[in-house]
Amino acid sequence: MSDSSSLPFIPYGKQWIDEDDISAVVEVLRSDWLTTGPKVTEFENAVAAFCGAKHAASYANGTAALHGALFALGIKKDDEVIVPTLTFAASSNAVLFLGAKPVFADVDPDTLLIDPKKIEALITPKTKAIIGVDYAGQPCDWVALQAIAKKHKLKLLADACHSIGGEFNSKKVGTLADITVFSFHPVKQLTTGEGGMALTDSDEYAERLRLFRGHGITSDHRQREKTGAWFYEMQELGYNYRLTDIQSALGLSQLKKLPAFLKKRRELAKYYDQAFLGSEDIKPLKTDKNALHAYHLYVVRVPERDKVFKILRERGIGCNVHYIPVHLHPYYQREQGTKIGLCPVAEEAYGKIITLPLHYSLSEKDLERVVCELKNAIKA
Structure with a gap:
């Protein structure tokens, strides 16, 4: 066995940050907007365009985006949501955050993705949604999951926190479910430090995703400044799950790479x-x-x-x-x-x-x- 005692430690995952990333962040630090500013919208639009989705709503992290996605899909107390057990706990924790119950499905032995053949036996009158997790970065069998969701009138959420840039049947991840969620943690394919994104083609879901991340309030201070109005209303119990312009600038630079x-x-x-x-x-x-x-x-x-x-x-x-x-x-x-x-x-x-x-x-x-x-x- 070779002597590796003097060799550097090799981590399983690591971010790649270059001078372009640093310059992009410094530019925002010198600007008027550190959060809820123009870079957030620019980053959302860029990710949506990359994936071919109509809408993107940024979040503070992937877990927050999962929470927001389930809220947007209408998941409520005592509902049931089917989720694979071989995943990071956030996938099912987000179900619990809304008072619903995660129902664990087993995985395919070859891919370790949720096994479509195991899902239908878990469906009850309380089942409202299925979460597919693109484990390790491989997209699930979204054709099979879409068929099950359509047959039983269930919502379909893609936990694609591992799989930005992936495809299934030549369709990009981000377009394969009612809502798709990404994570931008440093060990992922691109990073914003911490950060997440929820993508959808539904105008209704997009509105609810944006409402949820900002305390359930109908407008943010940038929108009020633009219109010269002060008025806002809290329509839902939301959370402060916003991504900053600092993080968004890093994300935009990373997205190019x-x-x-x-x-x-x-x-x-x-x-x-x-x-x-x-x-x-x-x-x-x-x-x-x-x-x-x-x-x-x-x-x-x-x-x-x-x-x-x-x-x-x-x-x-x-x-x-x-x-x-x-x-x-x-x-x-x-x-x-x-x-x-x-x-x-x-x-x-x-x-x-x-x-x-x-x-x-x-x-x-x-x-x-x-x-x-x-x-x-x-x-x-």
Whole structure:
């Protein structure tokens, strides 16, 4: 085993910030508007145009955008929303924020995306929506999800916090559900520091998305200044979930680089695919032939995952695990009555999955080191 004690730590995810990004932020810091100003609208319009959606409403983070999206879809107390269990807790937490109940669906064993075949058995008269999560950056089978939603008259929400730039059946993520939500956390394909966005083609949903992020108030201070009026009304119980112009300027600059970021991520994933081809011990997730993967994460199954994880970390490889199935979290078991055995495919996968480093600044030498250390860890 090679000596890696003196080599730098390789994180699983990392932002890429250049001088253009810094200049864009500094320009806003010198302007009249730090928040609720013109850069917010410019960023929203740019993301909507990139995805081919009619409307985009920015939010403080992806979780806030999920909360706002469910509000816009009309989710209320005691409603039920079907959500995959193999996701970050925010996907189902947002359901709880509105007093509704998340109903956990199991995942497909090959892709770890929500399994459409498992959904219909979970539908009850209280079911109002389905959340599809584009796990790791691969779009769900949105054709199947759309068919189920249409058949049962349910709303469809895309948690696409991993998949900006992805496609399914040559249709861009952002146009595949009633509302689509993105996250711009630093480990995502582009970053605003913290930030999120909700996209929709519905005028009604767009209005409710914007209302919810600003205390439920009908106008913001920039609109009132423009019209020379003071009057506003609080129509709904909303939240202060706004994105700033500072963050939006960073997002606009990052968005220009997004095609290059995505290209590099797909090249890195291809390198891993080829390195693990035919391996009995390292099993990458499968990609649907109809999907264009956005590769937020690169996930593999390995034997004795916890031991492999420990060895990799000791060797300076910043692997991670995504995720503990949500229904296994203590809070959900205690407060929602979920139990081991509820989603056996996700539970089996959780014991084996490990996330390998994947970000724009990785070099081929870094990749060689990751692959070598992973294979050596498994041998050990």
